[in-house]
Structures are given as C-alpha cells and as structure tokens.
Amino acid sequence: MKEKPIASERIIQGNKLECAVCKNDTFWERQTLMNTPGMTFLGLEWANKKAQNYICDHCGYVHWFLNK
C-alpha cells in the first residue's frame, strides 16, 4: 500500500498546478479507476482509464487528469 499522502506542490507538464477555485498550490494525490460496466458496454473504452486526482489541500476541489 502507498504511504500516507502528503499535500505538496504538483507540477503538471511543466506547469505548477494551482487550484481553480481558491488558488492554493498544495494538493493531495490519489488515483481513481474510471471504468464502469456501463461505459464498457457503450464502447467507451477511453473511459477505462486511471485518473489522477489532485485534491486541493485548502478547499477540497478535485482536479482530474486522465492518464494516456
């Protein structure tokens, strides 16, 4: 299992992530699986991906990034 996540600054493709809501710059990290039976049935394989979530340490807003 992963260690306890730490809120810290995150760099996304060379750009420092900043909260879209409160402009905070420290985030918790977690991964979420996007796949659901319904999406597979509909042929939306692109949705069967892991999403990287960065959760604002200040306001809790979740920023989603789909891994390619």
Ligand SMILES: [Zn+2]
């Ligand atoms: Zn925020």
